[in-house]
Amino acid sequence: MYFINNKEYKCSVAVTLDIFNDRWKLAVIWHLLDNSKRFKDLHEDIAEITQKTLTVKLKELEEKNIINREVFPEVPPKVVYSLTPIGEQLKPVLKEMYKWGIKYVEDYGELTNDNLCDAEFKISK
Amino acid sequence: MYFINNKEYKCSVAVTLDIFNDRWKLAVIWHLLDNSKRFKDLHEDIAEITQKTLTVKLKELEEKNIINREVFPEVPPKVVYSLTPIGEQLKPVLKEMYKWGIKYVEDYGELTNDNLCDAEFKISK
DNA sequence: CTGGATCCTTTATGATACTG
DNA sequence: CAGTATCATAAAGGATCCAG
Numbered sequence: 001m002y003f004i005n006n007k008e009y010k011c012s013v014a015v016t017l018d019i020f021n022d023r024w025k026l027a028v029i030w031h032l033l034d035n036s037k038r039f040k041d042l043h044e045d046i047a048e049i050t051q052k053t054l055t056v057k058l059k060e061l062e063e064k065n066i067i068n069r070e071v072f073p074e075v076p077p078k079v080v081y082s083l084t085p086i087g088e089q090l091k092p093v094l095k096e097m098y099k100w101g102i103k104y105v106e107d108y109g110e111l112t113n114d115n116l117c118d119a120e121f122k123i124s125k
Numbered sequence: 126m127y128f129i130n131n132k133e134y135k136c137s138v139a140v141t142l143d144i145f146n147d148r149w150k151l152a153v154i155w156h157l158l159d160n161s162k163r164f165k166d167l168h169e170d171i172a173e174i175t176q177k178t179l180t181v182k183l184k185e186l187e188e189k190n191i192i193n194r195e196v197f198p199e200v201p202p203k204v205v206y207s208l209t210p211i212g213e214q215l216k217p218v219l220k221e222m223y224k225w226g227i228k229y230v231e232d233y234g235e236l237t238n239d240n241l242c243d244a245e246f247k248i249s250k
Numbered sequence: 251c252t253g254g255a256t257c258c259t260t261t262a263t264g265a266t267a268c269t270g
Numbered sequence: 271c272a273g274t275a276t277c278a279t280a281a282a283g284g285a286t287c288c289a290g
Contacts, residue, residue, distance in 0.1 A: 004234040011242035012226030013155055013219060015234070022262070023146040030138055039272055050264050055273060065233055076271040077270085086232055093221040094138060100218055101137030107211055108190060109129040109140070117136035147282070164252055175284050180253055201251040202290080 016093075019064060024049055024057045026097075029083070029090050032067065033122040036082035066090075095123040141218075144189060149174055149182045151222075154208065154215050157192065158247040161207035191215075220248040 002009040009015045020026050024046070031037065031045040043054055058081060061067040066087040072078040083090075098119055105111060127134040134140045145151050149171070156162065156170040168179055183206060186192040191212040197203040208215075223244055230236060 001238040002230045002234050002236055004230065011223075011244060012230060013223040013242070013244065014152070015226040015229055016222040017148075017152055017155075019229075021148040023142075027139070027142055030142075053263055079272060086229055089225055089228055093218065093225055096218040096221050097141040098136075098138040100214055101140040103214055104140055104144075104211055105127045105129065105137060109127050111127055113126040117138070119136060119138065176253070178283055204252060
């Protein structure tokens with residue numbers, strides 16, 4: 001039995017699922033795997049998300065100690081997001097998701113070009 | 126570039142994230158990892174979900190070829206859900222989520238008893 | 251026991267405009 | 271550039287009742 005902020009979990013997998021039970025958080029992590037990024041860059045990477053939702057998700061991830069937020073006092077402002085150590089450790093999870101996605105597409109989808117994301121770089125090491 | 130039902134994905138990880146972007150599907154998979162189960166048993170395993178939502182999620186997973194639904198013509202009815210081959214292959218994903226959850230709790234949570242879920246059994250092999 | 255049907259609430263996300 | 275604020279919508283989920 002686990003407790004996090006007075007919330008109870010029967011199993012550690014429930015902890016993970018509870019944190020990443022929305023549409024975007026893991027996608028954000030994915031795009032931070034290879035590099036720290038500015039807000040703008042993340043927004044370009046994940047074009048389908050709105051600015052507001054991205055802001056919300058980044059804040060949630062920061063509160064859960066999964067990403068760092070670093071502010072540079074410049075004009076115009078510069079804010080850089082990066083993975084914390086525990087955030088870095090999500091790489092195996094995303095690596096397996098990446099591999100599973102390929103298998104799923106092989107069986108039930110269609111491949112038109114090559115993988116366009118630089119996944120090899122992201123999940124290496 | 127991938128296509129699944131006329132939907133376009135830049136990366137295979139996006140396929141996986143798009144399928145499992147809700148609160149319950151991966152939890153259902155988790156509870157099917159060790160065994161086929163009846164509707165009732167799944168509902169007991171995941172007590173927080175309502176009957177309706179469980180029904181919806183099972184249907185979605187079946188449509189995506191991730192679980193099988195087998196109906197036994199008995200009275201009262203008996204329906205058994207199990208993982209398809211591609212569903213089985215989600216085990217590494219959940220295994221990594223399980224491991225990450227433990228690390229996260231070690232850093233930011235509290236362990237009161239032992240793991241109560243039979244995770245060892247689920248993710249072995 | 252399984253799960254459809256209906257109605258309702260909550261939460262997530264989006265669109266748009268605005269600011270230091 | 272990196273947000274905030276506001277308003278609006280859609281989607282997910284819940285409660286309840288009912289039926290084969």
